[in-house]
Amino acid sequence: DWVMVNYIDEAVARIREQVGDDEVILGLSGGVDSSVAAALVHQAIGDRLTCVFVDHGLLRLDEARMVMEMFADRLHVKVLAIDASEAFLGELAGVSDPELKRKIIGREFVEVFTREAGRLEQAKWLAQGTIYPDVIESGGAKTKKATTIKSHHNVGGLPETLGLKLLEPLRELFKDEVRELGVALGLPHDMVYRHPFPGPGLGVRILGEVKREYADLLRRADAIFIEELRNTIDPVSNKSWYELTSQAFAVFLPVKSVGVMGDGRTYEYVVALRAVQTSDFMTADWAELPYALLKTVSSRIINEVRGINRVTYDVSSKPPATIEWE
Numbered sequence: 001d002w003v004m005v006n007y008i009d010e011a012v013a014r015i016r017e018q019v020g021d022d023e024v025i026l027g028l029s030g031g032v033d034s035s036v037a038a039a040l041v042h043q044a045i046g047d048r049l050t051c052v053f054v055d056h057g058l059l060r061l062d063e064a065r066m067v068m069e070m071f072a073d074r075l076h077v078k079v080l081a082i083d084a085s086e087a088f089l090g091e092l093a094g095v096s097d098p099e100l101k102r103k104i105i106g107r108e109f110v111e112v113f114t115r116e117a118g119r120l121e122q123a124k125w126l127a128q129g130t131i132y133p134d135v136i137e138s139g140g141a142k143t144k145k146a147t148t149i150k151s152h153h154n155v156g157g158l159p160e161t162l163g164l165k166l167l168e169p170l171r172e173l174f175k176d177e178v179r180e181l182g183v184a185l186g187l188p189h190d191m192v193y194r195h196p197f198p199g200p201g202l203g204v205r206i207l208g209e210v211k212r213e214y215a216d217l218l219r220r221a222d223a224i225f226i227e228e229l230r231n232t233i234d235p236v237s238n239k240s241w242y243e244l245t246s247q248a249f250a251v252f253l254p255v256k257s258v259g260v261m262g263d264g265r266t267y268e269y270v271v272a273l274r275a276v277q278t279s280d281f282m283t284a285d286w287a288e289l290p291y292a293l294l295k296t297v298s299s300r301i302i303n304e305v306r307g308i309n310r311v312t313y314d315v316s317s318k319p320p321a322t323i324e325w326e
């Protein structure tokens, strides 16, 4: 589409003019905004962009591998992948308060990123996937309620501590424009139309204390749920249930319940499935997923993920419930 091609040309020219011969770093999360920003900045300055991808141990199944495959292997973007899971999970040990978990994850992220960025001494710029709604939200701080219900630091707050200049090439774009841009830049449709994923990741989807064992179980259950949502097409709309929901995921409940398997009794953990439909994430309805889909997901999780013997479906709307469980 010509409008988009022109837009890319202009954006590329602007980035080149702005950064000159300087080097740029960008925190790649695997989310839509940072991915599109990375693809765009890479188109403009190629190897003078270095992306830093921090694995906090609370990512979805295969996330790190998929990001590396997409950016490093296919697009030939320089990506530094940092496995910081030991550090994050270590700091989180024994902590069960949701807001404290968010704070720890945010703080640890800044620490790891700052250290890695410090090694890239030539870098003068920090590129970020800030989009127009983010700009309004932070600029409109005056009108925002003093008490936020949940702190939403999207693992950000970096520039001041780093002493880098800010490059925000998506600042004028709405989410749907960012997606179109991503497709035009050659990113796969599935990546660009992904559901949102919170910065603290599985850290707020494992209720209470976070443990690697729990994260490993949750990742596998969640991947099964998402796979089935993507593969189940609603015959009326001809869309997949992944497309028909705004956000869907599994939540780990650290309680054990009794089950039977073969001749034996099991005593294992519970997973809750959450799927919502919403236009703005401020209010949301639980999605009326087909029973057949829920049935497949449930039996696959229980059969394939040893350690989970019960699956429940969350039928709470927002408000009064929130989308995430923490």
Ligand code: XMP
Residues within 6 Å of the ligand: 102, 150, 151, 152, 153, 154, 155, 196, 197, 198, 199, 200, 204, 247, 281, 318, 321, 322, 323, 324, 325, 326
């Ligand atoms: P709630 O649970 O408040 O979620 O209904 C609304 C939207 O915000 C996302 N969310 C977060 N995103 N850091 C983020 O980057 C966070 O700490 C966080 N908490 C919630 C949530 O996934 C949903 O899309």
